[in-house]
Amino acid sequence: MGRYVIRRLLQMIPVFIGSTFLIFFMVYALGDPVAALFGDRAPDPATAAQIRHDLYLDHSLGAQYLHYMKNIFLGDFGTAFSGQPVTELMGQAFPVTIRLTIVAILFEIVIGIALGVITGMRRGKPVDTGVLLLTLVVISVPTFVTGYVMQYIFGVQLKWTASSVSPSAPFNELVLPGLVLALVSLAYVTRLTRTSIAENTRADYVRTAVAKGLPRRRVVIRHLLRNSLIPVVTFIGTDIGALMGGAIVTERIFNIHGVGYNLYQGILRNNSPTVVGFVTILVLVFLVANLLVDLLYAVLDPRIRYA
């Protein structure tokens, strides 16, 4: 077990280096950011050269990448064009997005799995058909539509919640954006759980458990659900990274200054330190989430062993 974790952690190093290099290369390929700093005015060559020098942009791509990685290991993620260290931007953005992600994941787990269990146990009944239809609608409507509609209904018309989130973004203001962010994944979680449960209701161990005379609650939660959760856990695990990186639309609609917002700004302004810095952290989140998922398998199904 311990060896397995160490091996997995070591495997992260090449993945980390490879992905950061790719991102660095892609942002670099977007072009020279300096001209855009001057707006519609053409930059004067001397100032542009000075800025390139200050930003270490006057070196080759390889040298820039090495310089950047060296600084990352020293804890310096560079400076955004606004003069703000990227680490400071991360310090502001990641807590907000992590809170938003937590809200979204909670919705997925609580509502998604509950609906999945209910529909899986009652296949073909009206409840099942209704939920299936509903999830189909949720999956097919783009997030920005549901976002704007919900914002208008609950924020402007009913005034149940603020229509945008304040800079400090406390949990209570993130309920609606979290729900919007979670909706599509929630629908998938419901469908995954439903299929998995429906398959396992006919499994031998469930029949045995029922035959032993165990209470229904215990059969469902300890035996049926636990064994059905493996695909769902895989999905939710990878979804953590996807939600954090893919919150651009939701964050934009509700004016949340999180990771998505910073990435968007970074790309618009060709600001490689911001984009590469944020994506580097997201890569780490992805890797750790995947490791956690693999470790959780063992909890759910003791037959799974790590060598």
Next chain:
Amino acid sequence: MRGATRVKWAVGVTAVALTATACGGGTDSGSGGGSGGGIVRASWGDPQNPLEPANTNEVQGGKVLDMIFRGLKKYDPKTAKAENMIADSITSSDSQNFDIKLKSGWKFSNGEPVNADSFINAWNYDALLKNAQLNASFFSYIDGYDKVHPDAAGASSSATKLSGLQKVNDLEFKVKLNQKFSLWPETLGYSAFYPLPKAFFSDHAAWLKKPIGNGPYEISSYTKGSQMSLRKWDGYKGPDAAQNNGVDLRVYTDNNTAYTDLQAGNLDLVDDIPANQLKNVKSDLGSRYINEPAGIIQTIAFPLYSAKWKPAKTALVRQGLSMAINREQITQQIFQKTRTPATDWTSPVLGAAGGYQAGVCGDACTYNPTKAKQLIQQGGGLPGGKITITYNADTGSHKEWIDAVCNSINNALGNNKACVGAPVGTFADFRNKITNKQMTDPFRAGWQMDYPLIQDFLQPQYYTNASSNDSHYSSAAFDNLVNQANAESDSSAAVGKFQDAEKVLAKDMPAIPLWYQNGSAGYSSKLSNVLLNPFSVPVYNEIKVK
């Protein structure tokens, strides 16, 4: 037993992860909502660059600088006329040597006096190459600029101070320009020329975190990327003290959300109405919707360095293309009358005295599809048989109007492949292509004035080798008239010469004027006395809160 250890492991890892997130979530401070008495809650965009006067070249940062700073001159929000603010008098006998006297009693909000040194030190800092200020070129008229800021890439400065600046005493200094420029004093209302306190130089990092100025507001808190709270500075002795207790600027990533917040009552002032709301805005806000001309003109510029557009007779093609564009219809249908068809290369906000004159462009800017076709044929037809118009697709919804312009041209020529739009992914890439002279076909161009002067609309864009001459247009006749205008000591004579220069543009058509852009804003019923200045920025200090 093995099962048990596995569970412990997994639980342990999860617990660590959860603690980590809880830690991140705990560093939460400040609250956003709630407006106290007399505070204006306004929408804002994240400034692109650090907030330094000479390093800010876009509206969002400029907004703040204009609230916390006052310069030698200030532009009247209604007439756009440059009026003395800190300057007591600016005099010159030869349009080249200026004597600037300051009013006494002005102070920065940290108590430092505003004197000749505040200006001289600031301008020397702004112009010095090492400081890489984006607006350094605004000081290029001052004598000695070439030593402090050599033009070639990689060169280093041979002086650290502008030799053209000379202190006489605390309240007087002299400026020597390297050429005659009669309208130069009128440029001094621009934010690049603001004075700076000693604190700026002694602790630069701290100043950037919370800039200190000499204007009607001071910054009480600033969270970069999210919010800035400005409060009325009680020590302000200028004539234009704030009429409200303060302004909270909130960064919005999407102007739709800002507009929604205005409707929901979470925001008082929005100075950028989203295009898709223009249809409803009058019924939503009634008289609380403002739509006023601003000093912004949109054009389609031609790469005159390209072999396609070099031949002299292509001027006829450009005139023909201009005639083929139905400006009236496009401004009405796509922009809901928030733009006005252009008939010259300046802006109506200058007023007649400032040099705006309707119709300088003449027939070339009047929609006439038959004549357009004739002219294009006379000029040898479209180079290569068709044109593309390049634009950046990331912001500003340029696609819609570019398509409409092309449509209009195609209709006039009776050929639906004559003109197509060519999107470029990002603004940075778009600007790079233009700066590196990689364009072969026309591209969208926009000009927002730095100061309300006809000179600012013509010289930077069309003078040979000027800083924003993206077309690389060069005309001896045009340059000559601009030089004459700058040498005039009488400002109305100077304006007349500039207008003559504009007539040269009408003939050569290096850029097709499309329309003047309006500023649009909306506000809640809590506010009154809201107006936009010629730069389409709300005049914050005049706003009254109920």
